[in-house]
Amino acid sequence: MEEKYCRNCGKRLRDDAGFCENCGHKKNNDKKEKVNVKQKKNHIAVSRQQLLILVAVLFVGVAGTLFALNQINNIQKKHNTGVDQSALNDAYKTEEKENTPTIKSTVPPTPSPLPKQTQPNESLGNYSIQLGAFSKKENAENCIAKAQNAGFSNLRMQLITRNGRNLYHVIIYGFQDIQAANERLDKVQKSGFDDAFVTKN
Numbered sequence: 001m002e003e004k005y006c007r008n009c010g011k012r013l014r015d016d017a018g019f020c021e022n023c024g025h026k027k028n029n030d031k032k033e034k035v036n037v038k039q040k041k042n043h044i045a046v047s048r049q050q051l052l053i054l055v056a057v058l059f060v061g062v063a064g065t066l067f068a069l070n071q072i073n074n075i076q077k078k079h080n081t082g083v084d085q086s087a088l089n090d091a092y093k094t095e096e097k098e099n100t101p102t103i104k105s106t107v108p109p110t111p112s113p114l115p116k117q118t119q120p121n122e123s124l125g126n127y128s129i130q131l132g133a134f135s136k137k138e139n140a141e142n143c144i145a146k147a148q149n150a151g152f153s154n155l156r157m158q159l160i161t162r163n164g165r166n167l168y169h170v171i172i173y174g175f176q177d178i179q180a181a182n183e184r185l186d187k188v189q190k191s192g193f194d195d196a197f198v199t200k201n
Helices: 030-097 137-149 178-190
Strands: 127-134 155-162 165-175 197-200
Touching (some): 127 178, 137 155, 137 165
Antiparallel strands (some): 127 165, 155 165
């Protein structure tokens, strides 16, 4: 059996003694100290492991959030681009077919001869205001009736052929300068012809 001695005075200690009988110094328990040191080391190791796990979880969470935000942003960009392009295409097709709504008249329009393409030298002036362009002659005639009811004169329908396709243009002619045409354009647009614009003859 290992003999133990007092660390304070050096006298031999009994196995069952809790303190030195010579100087009263408390007996040291090496086993308990070793156990306490080992427990402290284990506790530190566990704390470091938990800290590493926490850091890893935070890193994964931040990375996942950034990735999700990036994906959402890309989806929104693609969605907005697709909607805008589709809307532009639909608007272009609608305007090409029919710029203004059809006006039902209780009095049938008087048949008129097929208009010919008017040349600039036929007293049209230097500028005109185009009210609309129609693929159907009936719609062009209804546009003229609507403009007459709004109080506008000098109205004319022109037949323009482009790429083998006929379009009936309805114009207000007779403007010698751009300023007079723009002044009349403001009144025309306020009368319901929102898509009207000035053209040079």
